[in-house]
Amino acid sequence: MVRKILVVDDEAVLIEAIAYNLEQSGYLVVTAMDGMSALDIARKESPDLIVLDIMLPGMDGLEVCRQLRRDDRTATVPIIMLTAKGEEIDKVVGLEVGADDYVTKPFGRRELLARVRALLRRVDYPAPHGASTSAQDSADNAGIVPPRSMLTAGPLTIDQAGRRVNCRGQDLELQPKQFDLLTYLVRNRGTVLTRDQLLHNVWGYDYAGDTRTVDVHVRWLREKLEEDPANPKLIQTVRGVGYVFRS
Incomplete structure (x- = not known):
């Protein structure tokens, strides 16, 4: 099953780079460049995961996250928050409004992909107690359902x-x-x-x-x-x- 990921950022170059890397890894990508568009697309497209920048024009990423969590259609969609500041307060506020993970800009392609895979895997099913990530990845690749x-x-x-x-x-x-x-x-x-x-x-x-x-x-x-x-x-x-x- 192809997973759909919504990427929200106001930097066109960054959106293009993230979308390219996700698509090369087999994901379907939809994008938005502001908060209102992100909410509309999330409700219509039902993404499996959202990559959401904090700093957005108009409605910022924190408010977008709050509204997503209040809507039954998007309440449990995994959200990775992007922050440029790297300060603890930004990370804590992001978690408090409902984000599942965060990545500090600038970040590497492998780091973001690893976090995307980890969150999507947890949505599918949790790793058995004590199992390693590599063992779980092997189960994923073999199509084994615990x-x-x-x-x-x-x-x-x-x-x-x-x-x-x-x-x-x-x-x-x-x-x-x-x-x-x-x-x-x-x-x-x-x-x-x-x-x-x-x-x-x-x-x-x-x-x-x-x-x-x-x-x-x-x-x-x-x-x-x-x-x-x-x-x-x-x-x-x-x-x-x-x-x-x-x-």
Whole structure:
């Protein structure tokens, strides 16, 4: 199946370069050069992934991301945010409004392609616990679909192959990274996990020391899972260490 990717940037040269590299890797690419066009195209074209620049004329990328997440048609589409500044505040705000990943300009072709492949693979199905990325890539190339497996913990039921989560009888819409983080926490329920462990095992690359990323995603999960997010019972903070899932 050919995957469709929406690339949004106001620099025509950069859009052309990104589109060319994605197309050479077998993806179908649609483009937009401003925020309003991006929203319209995303709703009409139903892309499998969006590469979204923060700095756009009119409506910036952050507001585009917010609106995409509020729309049922685009709420769970993986989003990679592009930022030219490289400052932590830009990355954190991007994650808080719903982005799944970010790339700082200037970036290499291989870096962007690696992140695109990783996000699309997670949408298809999560890697088995402890499996390496190369092992998962081999499974992808061989057309192997891992067996359906269910995780249950307290009020949660997680369909790992279908990437669906049910909590207290209601289906939840989770972004790819939220699903991956929750699944990893549940698989290791009762074990206190450091932020660095979570970064390494859920994000996997280029996030060394960027522990705020974990905190942002935990807060999003708590808002969706906990009866009282201010007094969490499922995902608990272990002060000075990290987080633990208790069922």
